[in-house]
Amino acid sequence: xxxxxxxxxxxxxxxxxxxxxxxxxxxxxxxxxxxxxxxxxxxxxxxxxxxxxxxxxxxxxxxxxxxxxxxxxxxxxxxxxxxxxxxxxxxxxxxxxxxxxxxxxxxxxxxxxxxxxxxxxxxxxxxxxxxxxxxxxxxxxxxxxxxxxxxxxxxxxxxxxxxxxxxxxxxxxxxxxxxxxxxxxxxxxxxxxxxxxxxxxxxxxxxxxxxxxxxxxxxxxxxxxxxxxxxxxxxxxxxxxxxxxxxxxxxxxxxxxxxxxxxxxxxxxxxxxxxxxxxxxxxxxxxxxxxxxxxxxxxxxxxxxxxxxxxxxxxxxxxxxxxxxxxxxxxxxxxxxxxxxxxxxxxxxxxxxxxxxxxxxxxxxxxxxxxxxxxxxxxxxxxxxxxxxxxxxxxxxxxxxxxxxxxxxxxxxxxxxxxxxxxxxxxxxxxxxxxxxxxxxxxxxxxxxxxxxxxxxxxxxxxxxxxxxxxxxxxxxxxxxxxxxxxxxxxxxxxxxxxxxxxxxxxxxxxxxxxxxxxxxxxxxxxxxxxxxxxxxxxxxxxxxxxxxxxxxxxxxxxxxxxxxxxxxxxxxxxxxxxxxxxxxxxxxxxxxxxxxxxxxxxxxxxxxxxxxxxxxxxxxxxxxxxxxxxxxxxxxxxxxxxxxxxxxxxxxxxxxxxxxxxxxxxxxxxxxxxxxxxxxxxxxxxxxxxxxxxxxxxxxxxxxxxxxxxxxxxxxxxxxxxxxxxxxxxxxxxxxxxxxxxxxxxxxxxxxxxxxxxxxxxxxxxxxxxxxxxxxxxxxxxxxxxxxxxxxxxxxxxxxxxxxxxxxxxxxxxxxxxxxxxxxxxxxxxxxxxxxxxxxx
Numbered sequence: 061x062x063x064x065x066x067x068x069x070x071x072x073x074x075x076x077x078x079x080x081x082x083x084x085x086x087x088x089x090x091x092x093x094x095x096x097x098x099x100x101x102x103x104x105x106x107x108x109x110x111x112x113x114x115x116x117x118x119x120x121x122x123x124x125x126x127x128x129x130x131x132x133x134x135x136x137x138x139x140x141x142x143x144x145x146x147x148x149x150x151x152x153x154x155x156x157x158x159x160x161x162x163x164x165x166x167x168x169x170x171x172x173x174x175x176x177x178x179x180x181x182x183x184x185x186x187x188x189x190x191x192x193x194x195x196x197x198x199x200x201x202x203x204x205x206x207x208x209x210x211x212x213x214x215x216x217x218x219x220x221x222x223x224x225x226x227x228x229x230x231x232x233x234x235x236x237x238x239x240x241x242x243x244x245x246x247x248x249x250x251x252x253x254x255x256x257x258x259x260x261x262x263x264x265x266x267x268x269x270x271x272x273x274x275x276x277x278x279x280x281x282x283x284x285x286x287x288x289x290x291x292x293x294x295x296x297x298x299x300x301x302x303x304x305x306x307x308x309x310x311x312x313x314x315x316x317x318x319x320x321x322x323x324x325x326x327x328x329x330x331x332x333x334x335x336x337x338x339x340x341x342x343x344x345x346x347x348x349x350x351x352x353x354x355x356x357x358x359x360x361x362x363x364x365x366x367x368x369x370x371x372x373x374x375x376x377x378x379x380x381x382x383x384x385x386x387x388x389x390x391x392x393x394x395x396x397x398x399x400x401x402x403x404x405x406x407x408x409x410x411x412x413x414x415x416x417x418x419x420x421x422x423x424x425x426x427x428x429x430x431x432x433x434x435x436x437x438x439x440x441x442x443x444x445x446x447x448x449x450x451x452x453x454x455x456x457x458x459x460x461x462x463x464x465x466x467x468x469x470x471x472x473x474x475x476x477x478x479x480x481x482x483x484x485x486x487x488x489x490x491x492x493x494x495x496x497x498x499x500x501x502x503x504x505x506x507x508x509x510x511x512x513x514x515x516x517x518x519x520x521x522x523x524x525x526x527x528x529x530x531x532x533x534x535x536x537x538x539x540x541x542x543x544x545x546x547x548x549x550x551x552x553x554x555x556x557x558x559x560x561x562x563x564x565x566x567x568x569x570x571x572x573x574x575x576x577x578x579x580x581x582x583x584x585x586x587x588x589x590x591x592x593x594x595x596x597x598x599x600x601x602x603x604x605x606x607x608x609x610x611x612x613x614x615x616x617x618x619x620x621x622x623x624x625x626x627x628x629x630x631x632x633x634x635x636x637x638x639x640x641x642x643x644x645x646x647x648x649x650x651x652x653x654x655x656x657x658x659x660x661x662x663x664x665x666x667x668x669x670x671x672x673x674x675x676x677x678x679x680x681x682x683x684x685x686x687x688x689x690x691x692x693x694x695x696x697x698x699x700x701x702x703x704x705x706x707x708x709x710x711x712x713x714x715x716x717x718x719x720x721x722x723x724x725x726x727x728x729x730x731x732x733x734x735x736x737x738x739x740x741x742x743x744x745x746x747x748x749x750x751x752x753x754x755x756x757x758x759x760x761x762x763x764x765x766x767x768x769x770x771x772x773x774x775x776x777x778x779x780x781x782x783x784x785x786x787x788x789x790x791x792x793x794x795x796x797x798x799x800x801x802x803x804x805x806x807x808x809x810x811x812x813x814x815x816x817x818x819x820x821x822x823x824x825x826x827x828x829x830x831x832x833x834x835x836x837x838x839x840x841x842x843x844x845x846x847x848x849x850x851x852x853x854x855x856x857x858x859x860x861x862x863x864x865x866x867x868x869x870x871x872x873x874x875x876x877x878x879x880x881x882x883x884x885x886x887x888x889x890x891x892x893x894x895x896x897x898x899x900x901x902x
Contacts, residue, residue: 076483079417080129081455081476082145086170087134088461096469097461099133100125107470110463126473128457128480138177142187145454147257149379150191153355154259156489158451159379160443164410164476165458166468167386172345174456175383185351185381187254189322192268192353195257201265202226203315205367206356206374208269212307214356215371261357263501265367269313269354270322272329275438276347277405283329283349284312293332298441305445313354326351345385346402348409348439354378364501375489380443384410387468412437414475420447421481450485677827771795773812775838777802778819783829787856791833793817809846813838816848824857831856 083105085097096113098106108123130144149159161184163171177183182190204225206214217225260266272283279295299309316322334346358367358374385406412433419432434444446453457476459469774796785791796817799807807813818834836850 077452077486079453079455079479079482079484081457081480082130082132082141083126083128083457083459083476084132084136084141084170084174085134086458086460094463095461096463096466097459099131102131103127103129105131105459105473107466107473109470110466112463113466124470124473126477128476134461138174138181138183138187141174141456142184145456146184146188147191147255149452149454150188150195151257151259152452152487153192153353153377153379154195154257156355156357156375156377157487158377158446159454159487160382160446160451161380161454161456162382162384163456163458164384165386165472166460166465169386169458169460169465171386171456171458172383174458175381185326186319186323188353188379188381190254190319191257192355193319193322194254195260196266196268196355199260199262199264199266200317201267201367203229203317205265206267206269206315206358208313210310212301212305213371214374214376216358216367216369216374218369219366261359263364263496263498264357264359267315267356268317268322269315269356270325271308271311271313271352271354272326272349273308273311273352274333274347274349275409275442276334277402278409278438280308280438280442281332282308282311283332284314284325286312298438305449306442308442345383346399346406348385348406349383350442351381351383352378353381359496360501362496362500364504377489382439382443384439387471409437409439412440414478416440416447417475417479417482421478424483425481447482447484450487452487453484455479678825681823681825681827772814773797774815774817775799775807775813776817776819779821782819783821783831785829785831785856787858789856791817791819791831791854791856805845808838808848809844811840813846828858828860 085099085105088095094110096108096110098108100106104125104127106123106125109121132141132144146161149161152159163175165171173183175183176185202219202222204222205217205219207217209215270284273296274281274283280298281293282296283293285293296308296310298306300306314325316325329351333349355377356374357377360366361368387407387410415436416432416434419430422428423430423432432447434440445451455476457472459472461469772795774793776793776796776798778798778800780800793815797807797813802808808816814837816836816838820832820834822830822832824830833854833856834850835852835854836848838846838848840846
């Protein structure tokens with residue numbers, strides 16, 4: 061089906077409309093600040109140069125008035141700006157018309173806030189998306205039905221191809237990492253108070269596509285290009301399509317089905333947008349950003365369910381939202397390096413835009429066709445069709461009333477005033493006549509609802525042969541004619557032929573209508589018969605229902621009685637449970653007391669058991685000490701008696717008194733005396749001659765020193781099974797010989813043996829192991845033997861840290877081994893003599 065051709069026989073020119081310019085004044089941070097802008101009315105602002113401005117210094121301090129379509133004061137809301145400026149553009153977009161909206165102003169004047177807003181106050185862009193999706197919510201096509209052809213056009217896919225692409229997209233979601241959800245604060249910006257706009261054709265299906273580009277340093281970049289965010293973007297080129305519209309070649313067009321998806325796509329591109337920090341603005345846009353909403357619509361088939369196939373039935377309209385970067389002065393921003401280059405490109409592109417509008421205004425006023433320099437900048441080249449073709453152009457001029465920005469602000473106001481004199485052609489969407497009856501989609505939906513209502517278990521489904529023929533159409537609409545005297549006859553002939561076709565079509569439709577009415581009457585009679593039988597069945601069912609209700613009421617009464625009994629039982633059970641819990645709590649407390657007493661009893665038992673064991677051990681040691689003391693006394697007494705007997709025997713056997721042995725220094729005189737009770741031996745005057753034999757202590761050199769080079773060799777005398785020592789300091793003898801019994805005289809008389817060590821292990825009064833090492837020097841004697849002179853005693857003992865180091869013991873508990881040091885010293889003076897051979901008796 062070809063689009064309807066509009067015939068125009070008049071010579072009237074196309075309608076034109078001026079560029080609509082709006083002014084938004086940014087609120088002052090402080091009321092005390094000096095301003096250069098004053099709002100006179102809803103359409104007029106006054107500019108008065110402050111003392112620090114260049115114009116004031118040049119004596120140009122006259123107040124100037126500028127008129128706009130509408131002026132928004134500082135307290136204006138984002139909703140007011142959207143309703144006045146952008147809402148008509150969205151309605152035109154739905155009707156198939158193109159629109160362009162861009163914000164213009166110096167840096168820091170509020171352009172980006174007006175266009176995008178923030179999480180708390182939405183800007184124009186999210187409000188446009190919200191209004192669009194709310195309006196076409198029930199008329200969207202399935203995804204991938206419309207497909208971009210990469211040449212600024214679209215084509216219609218079959219339902220099978222679209223389903224394959226939807227399946228492929230679903231599979232890719234499972235294979236690729238899950239995409240993060242959009243910011244909930246941004247996604248929740250979809251307001252329930254959004255107004256549903258006019259202009260929707262109920263017999264069309266709609267699809268929304270989004271592109272997002274930026275123009276940075278006079279190069280075009282696709283912010284939605286596939287790949288990681290950190291990847292460097294490739295610049296794009298601007299081309300002209302078949303109908304002389306400019307577009308970005310190879311740009312990514314994403315189909316979105318909801319407001320949340322669109323915001324998520326916008327956020328993806330926003331992360332790649334170039335932002336920078338300057339002295340005048342902490343978040344300054346360093347590029348021009350263009351967010352384009354493309355709405356694709358096409359009529360439905362005869363059933364109103366699928367899109368008609370064919371590219372000639374597709375209508376594409378677009379709304380471009382442009383956030384221009386702010387103009388800057390280098391002497392104020394103090395930019396350098398990359399920021400200086402960016403500022404230069406921004407100012408050049410804005411100057412090119414101003415030049416293009418000036419050329420257009422001059423051409424329209426004078427009729428001279430001067431060439432407009434669109435190609436000098438990417439931003440003007442891209443939107444060439446809006447100024448030379450058709451489409452509504454709106455501009456929001458954002459101004460900062462601060463006195464410091466007055467020089468830049470006056471340039472912006474002059475440019476805005478000049479832009480209002482430029483006129484553009486009104487957009488006229490192409491109208492397609494598919495030859496199908498209007499309202500077919502709604503009629504088919506109503507019929508499906510009725511058919512579903514009839515499909516109940518008790519009612520037999522009526523086989524209605526419904527198709528689009530139920531909705532009649534006499535054909536295409538009357539062509540538009542312009543009456544002209546010269547072509548009047550041909551015009552009447554064409555009109556007569558068109559009327560005959562409509563009359564013939566009407567006769568066929570009337571015949572079909574009568575047949576359908578007769579069929580409807582027959583079906584209605586059949587339905588009435590079924591209705592009567594159903595009424596009879598309904599009355600009997602009502603009687604049974606009343607009987608069942610009586611039985612149900614009786615059952616409910618019994619249930620109430622049982623429930624009351626159950627509640628009483630539950631109450632008693634609850635009381636018993638509370639009593640059980642209380643008794644259990646008391647039982648637990650008693651059990652805790654018993655456990656504590658049992659623990660205390662065991663502790664006391666252990667304490668007294670330990671004390672008894674210690675006292676018992678102490679008594680045992682005390683008794684053993686006394687026993688050893690008595691045994692030592694008896695042994696000493698017996699030894700003294702034996703010594704005395706030996707001396708007496710020697711005296712008796714001696715030939716003379718001179719042969720008596722001399723008492724050495726080591727022998728005590730008191731030990732040789734007889735007890736006081738013994739009878740003194742009477743001396744005799746007879747002198748007996750006996751050979752003098754000296755049996756005293758062998759002669760030895762106590763100052764004997766062995767050679768230093770020979771080294772010491774130890775003779776270690778220890779028990780057979782010594783108790784292992786757990787002390788850190790262990791006795792260590794480098795060159796030693798260990799013996800358990802000193803039976804061999806060679807061990808002592810050996811010339812290599814120079815040291816002797818006796819190791820003794822005993823228990824002290826506390827029952828702890830005490831190891832003593834008696835050390836002495838082995839000195840050779842003149843008789844060929846050797847003697848040991850003890851000169852040192854070492855004691856190894858471990859003491860528990862819990863015992864008091866200042867504990868004193870009674871003198872009665874001293875063990876025999878704990879003899880005074882004087883006795884030890886006297887005993888150590890006794891020598892041990894050994895000989896390698898037996899001496900002959902004299």
